[in-house]
Every structure is written in structure tokens, then in C-alpha cells.
Amino acid sequence: MRPVSEEDxxxxxxIRDVAMALFAERxxxxxxxxxxAEAAGVSPGLVQHHFGSKEELRHACDEYVLSYVREQVETGITGRxxxxxxxxxxxxxxxxxxMKYLGRALVDGSPGAAAMFDELVSVTEKHxxxxxxxxxDHRARATVLTAMKLGITVLHEHVSRALGTDLHSPQGALRTGRAQLDLIRPEFLGRELFEQARTGLERFEGRQ
Known part of the structure; x- marks a missing residue:
């Protein structure tokens, strides 16, 4: 087996990033x-070389998003x-x-999307x-809170239209972030975690 090069x-x-964008859109x-392959500027054979099939490529996208979510939770919450x-x-x-990919995956349904939802519930319950x-009933609380937060992602086009700004732009993300904190009692998340999230948004807004 030949060594994997940086170019590979x-x-x-x-290819993975292009696939996520197309899966989310279509x-x-x-x-x-x-x-x-066309959107990534490569041959179909190279896509198959790296991922085998479209289903395996989707699985790679699922795993990448799940890994990203784990990393952000570890860095943001556990790492304070x-x-x-x-x-x-x-x-x-x-x-x-x-998040656009995750929203579409949750609607389309897949084992990977189910695993991501379940893990997000478990992470939420833990914190x-x-x-x-x-x-x-903390399991029920975590499940409902996860569904509510992911609902914003699934309905991002409608949320963006109602806000008059793209949900995924800095301004849209700030508005929805503040709104979520306004709707959640500090005691629900824990006062320290709540205040950290509020402070982070305020400091980020000050840079815009």
C-alpha cells in the first residue's frame, strides 16, 4: 500500500466538504x-478511491460532524x-x-444522524x-432542549427569513444566541455555565 500523501x-x-455542502443543499x-467530483474539481474515480461509495462518503461526513461537535463541547464546556x-x-x-449538513441529515434520516442526536442529548444531560x-427528569429536559436547539438548525431558512438576516452570519448567530439565553433560566444550565455563555457572546459582539 502506498503511503498517504499530503495531497491525498x-x-x-x-471532497468531504463539497459532499457535505451538496448533501445539505440537495x-x-x-x-x-x-x-x-465535478464540484470538487476531481475525477469520480478519485472520490471512489477515497470513499468507495456515496453511502460511505455520507458516513464519513456524519463522523466528521460528530467529531466536530465532540471537540467543541470538550473545548467550550469542559475546557471552560x-x-x-x-x-x-x-x-x-x-x-x-x-450545522446545515446536520439539519438536512436529521430531516432525511440516517444512522449517523440518529447517533449525533443521541450523543447531543447525552452531552446536554451531563452538563x-x-x-x-x-x-x-433530566433525561427528558436534555432531550427537549436538544430538539429545540436543533430545530433552529433544521428550520434555518425560516429562522433567517423571520430575523431578516442569515442565521449563520455573525449577526444572526448573535441574535439567536442571545434569544436562547433569554429563554433559559440560569439555574437550568447552572449559573456559572450560563454566565460564561453570556459573557462570551457579549465579548464576541464587541469585536463585530
Whole structure:
């Protein structure tokens, strides 16, 4: 087996990113290997060389988005970086194409999308505060909160139209971020985590 070159890795990432964009825009069924190759500026054979089939390519996209979500949770929440404007800016810059893909995947349905939803529920449940009501059904709370937040992603076109600005632009992300914090009691997330998120948004806004 020949060694994997830097050029191969760059082509693979480009193909994956183009596939995510096309899957998000058209859906998996309406997207072809040939169309992905054309948009990525490579041959269909190279797409198949890196990913084998369209289904395997979709699986790679699912895994990439799930890995991204895990990394942002680890860095932002576990690493306590939510209040840093650099972290907020990085998420707002890198997340939109992945979130558009996730929104479409949740609507179209796939094992990968189901796994992403389940993991987001588990992560949310882990970080919910128990202080406001130790006897509450925290699994149900985490599930509903996850569904509500992902609903914004799934309905991004309608949210953007209602706001009069692109949800995934810095201004749109700031408005929806502030609105979500306005609607959630601090005790629900824990006062410290809530204040970190609020501070991060305010500092990021000050840079715009």
C-alpha cells in the first residue's frame, strides 16, 4: 500500500466538504458521485478511491460532524472557554456548513444522524445543573432542549427569513444566541455555565 500523501489528504478533505455542502443543499438521494467530483474539481474515480461509495462518503461526513461537535463541547464546556471571544468566533466561523449538513441529515434520516442526536442529548444531560430541582427528569429536559436547539438548525431558512438576516452570519448567530439565553433560566444550565455563555457572546459582539 502506498503511503498517504499530503495531497491525498487535502483532496479527501475537499471532497468531504463539497459532499457535505451538496448533501445539505440537495439531499443524499439527489446528489451523485459525479456531481460531487465535478464540484470538487476531481475525477469520480478519485472520490471512489477515497470513499468507495456515496453511502460511505455520507458516513464519513456524519463522523466528521460528530467529531466536530465532540471537540467543541470538550473545548467550550469542559475546557471552560465559552466566555472567550476567540472560541465563540471560531465556532461561528467553522460551524455553519456542518450545522446545515446536520439539519438536512436529521430531516432525511440516517444512522449517523440518529447517533449525533443521541450523543447531543447525552452531552446536554451531563452538563445540566441539578441544583434547581434534583428530582426533575433530566433525561427528558436534555432531550427537549436538544430538539429545540436543533430545530433552529433544521428550520434555518425560516429562522433567517423571520430575523431578516442569515442565521449563520455573525449577526444572526448573535441574535439567536442571545434569544436562547433569554429563554433559559440560569439555574437550568447552572449559573456559572450560563454566565460564561453570556459573557462570551457579549465579548464576541464587541469585536463585530
Amino acid at each position: 489528504l487535502t483532496a479527501r478533505a475537499r 439531499g443524499v438521494k439527489a446528489t451523485t458521485i459525479r456531481g460531487i 472557554n465559552l466566555e472567550k471571544p476567540e472560541f465563540v468566533e471560531s465556532v461561528h466561523r467553522t460551524a455553519p456548513p456542518l 445540566l445543573s441539578r441544583d434547581d430541582d434534583p428530582q426533575a
